[in-house]
Amino acid sequence: MSYREHPYRDVPYLLNSRPGAPGTVDLHHSPLAFVHRGGDPARENTMAAFEDAVAMGYRYMEIDVRTSSDGVLVVFHDESLDRITDGAGRLSEKTWEELSALRLRASGEPLLRFEELLTRWEDVHLNVDLKDEASVEEFARLVEAHGAHDRVLAASFNDARRHRVRRALSRRTAASGGWVVTALIVLLGPLGLMRRSGRRAAEIDCLQVPISQGRIRVVTRGFIRRCHQAGLQVHVWVVDEPAEMHRLLDMGVDGLMTDDAAALAKVMTERDGAVWPQR
Template sequence: MLNERGNALEGHKLAFAHRGFSPEDDENTMPAFRRAVDLGFRYLELDVRTSKDGVLYVFHDETLDRVTSGKGPISQLTSLQIADIKVAGTVPIPTFEELLNEWDDIHLNVDIKDAAGAELFAQHVIDAKANHRVLAASFSDERRRRTLRAAGERVASSSGMVTTVLSTAFGTVGAHRLLKLRERGIVALQVPPRYVGVPVVTPAFVRHAHEAGLQVHVWVVDERTEMERLLDLGVDGIMTDRADVLATVMDERGYWPQ
């Protein structure tokens, strides 16, 4: 997701399809991602987890129970076992390598969910020469740093949802502190509109981020009115489960296609 200078995300206002577009409950699958791309999305949000035998899969939950025919932690199963498990009853769990190589012009915002995935993710990106179109994200700053080390600092990243971002959102840290994030290779703050009932994405938050050269991406926003409010506030990107709604909003504002 770096531009030709290697120091900023591309685009004006970015639309991210959160786990693809999955009205059929097949989140994080190839059909869901293809639907989003067919709608005009060029930025896909996804999650990755590692199997017992070291294969990186596109999957959100720690366990298989919620969305698949399987049971238990995905980390305790081999790739051979995972091959028989289906999302929404019919769709296989894709590997990260499969998704990464499906398109050469699609940007991937990847939430790395386990420690083992950091090196695997970095190696896949390096092998595919795809560092310009991926962004490494994680709730864990340690996993994010581990990923950047493995990638030789050649991958863009967002800050984890930890003390720095939250304290900034609550008004205790200004743009001068955010500059330190920029110096550590972070290009975006990816945050929810609110956290434990407290507004995160405020005019001051957006202003401080922009003064520090950081983009603001907000997740997960499904209501049209909230999308409109956030865009009016100046955020740089929105992640949504309602890819159809966000595509319409972006199109009406002249940001489509991406």
């Protein structure tokens, strides 16, 4: 079944899982388009990149968060500052005051607090990869403070971290599966043993996966079919080639994440059954 045919589990965060409200863009049964870290590697995880993506039509942002030494949640991927900023050392060892003085080498953009991004738009959805243990408590606090439960998805390769988020919130947010449930579906599914992953699959709403992991092909028609049968959407990262985007959408994946925002936007305009712009 394609995304146009299979019944979705109704999840407020996943706007393609239900008819749109009057006066809004209706994404029901349309594949979702995500910008990965802003969709511009030169300005990764910066407000400028996210603002340009929103202006282009994006409504879903995949981001990473880490915690400063004084407890501020920062939109940042790496453990170390060295790769993309003019600073050095671990982000977790710096205060926000120190981090706010840094700039990305490629673009001169400053670092971004999660709360700034969370409150920038009321209709933009954030796919949040929690990169450290300390991020769980502050993430939950900010979601509660801003009533953003339906606008965030908690993601982590670490399933225990995702469970901690759920326990810390007053009501459920969307969640994607970590490596354990993904591996169960990839490895046990073809053997007819999907029931063993049933309880874990019920705790999540989607699987966000690479096309392949090492030598193992993850995204196959069988994998997509098994996920759909379990009520799970399949979102694939990171896809930058238009031909590959079309191929995956033809297979029936429910969302794509890209570092090339312009390329995915163009593909979405070319797709029958896709909606663009999405906000």
